[in-house]
Amino acid sequence: MWKKSFLMFLFSLSVQKAALDCERIRKTNELPSPSLYSQTDTVMRGQNVSLSCFQQNKSLEITYFLFRGEKCLQTQDGKDEPVTFNLTVSEAHDLGPYKCKVQVANCSKYSLPFNFTFADPVTAPVLNISVIQTKTDRYITLRCISFNGSLPIDYIFFEKNITISPVISKDVRKPAEFNITKSNTVEVKEYRCKAKNRLPDHAKYSKPVTIPSTGKAMKDSAPRVCRNIPMEAGIYANVRENQADEKPVPGLEPKQCVSSAQDGAEYSQEIHYADPVFQQVAPRDQENSNNSKDGYVYSELVL
Numbered sequence: 199m200w201k202k203s204f205l206m207f208l209f210s211l212s213v214q215k216a217a218l219d220c221e222r223i224r225k226t227n228e229l230p231s232p233s234l235y236s237q238t239d240t241v242m243r244g245q246n247v248s249l250s251c252f253q254q255n256k257s258l259e260i261t262y263f264l265f266r267g268e269k270c271l272q273t274q275d276g277k278d279e280p281v282t283f284n285l286t287v288s289e290a291h292d293l294g295p296y297k298c299k300v301q302v303a304n305c306s307k308y309s310l311p312f313n314f315t316f317a318d319p320v321t322a323p324v325l326n327i328s329v330i331q332t333k334t335d336r337y338i339t340l341r342c343i344s345f346n347g348s349l350p351i352d353y354i355f356f357e358k359n360i361t362i363s364p365v366i367s368k369d370v371r372k373p374a375e376f377n378i379t380k381s382n383t384v385e386v387k388e389y390r391c392k393a394k395n396r397l398p399d400h401a402k403y404s405k406p407v408t409i410p411s412t413g414k415a416m417k418d419s420a421p422r423v424c425r426n427i428p429m430e431a432g433i434y435a436n437v438r439e440n441q442a443d444e445k446p447v448p449g450l451e452p453k454q455c456v457s458s459a460q461d462g463a464e465y466s467q468e469i470h471y472a473d474p475v476f477q478q479v480a481p482r483d484q485e486n487s488n489n490s491k492d493g494y495v496y497s498e499l500v501l
Contacts, residue, residue, distance in 0.1 A: 389406065
């Protein structure tokens with residue numbers, strides 16, 4: 199009986215001492231609230247991520263707890279250095295909120311909540327170029343768009359490897375545009391663009407589009423026409439190579455559209471340069487009739 203009373207007395211003293219120590223720690227701010235952070239708050243589904251918990255007091259032996267909601271996920275002991283928790287974000291409930299708790303004796307502090315956000319990476323953008331050409335100058339409009347990827351998307355235009363535009367941010371699925379004026383020279387110009395959203399290290403570049411030299415002649419007051427003539431006469435295109443094995447579809451031969459206009463003593467000519475994208479579409483009902491021919495692959499051309 200005496201031993202039991204003595205043990206209860208020691209336990210009571212230890213609880214009181216712990217309470218006094220915790221009160222002292224709180225008053226002296228020896229245990230400030232920790233910080234919980236990650237290199238990015240935007241992730242793809244199934245991505246492995248790291249959360250770091252840091253507490254500024256480097257002299258205390260601290261136990262770190264990682265919580266998602268009310269559930270404790272991991273526990274680590276640490277001192278001096280931030281503690282890192284590794285996890286995988288696959289489902290909506292994996293986005294958070296996360297909190298880090300630091301504990302010394304019976305004294306503990308929590309971090310502010312941290313949440314992840316799902317995002318889809320951008321696909322390689324498509325670059326289209328329109329050129330209005332006079333005897334002395336070229337008026338060039340560059341248009342760039344990525345058809346997939348979470349918004350907003352930032353675009354940048356390049357001439358060869360030199361940046362020629364500021365960052366153009368689009369929070370709707372529309373092309374970013376940039377206008378430049380060049381004097382007519384014999385030099386060939388190559389352009390491309392880059393698309394990037396909130397996902398780090400997932401930027402994509404378009405295929406380069408080349409504007410040839412200005413050595414071709416201009417016709418007087420030529421009307422706008424669309425006809426089946428060789429591509430090199432007016433429209434220049436970069437075609438994706440992943441459909442090289444597909445057979446050409448009758449009736450879908452490439453067409454050229456070139457417009458010329460007379461402005462005072464000068465003539466202007468509008469030429470379009472594009473990097474087309476082919477998207478497969480479902481065949482129509484009438485294409486399955488007895489009158490249709492088998493073996494054709496139909497694609498949609500997006501400019």
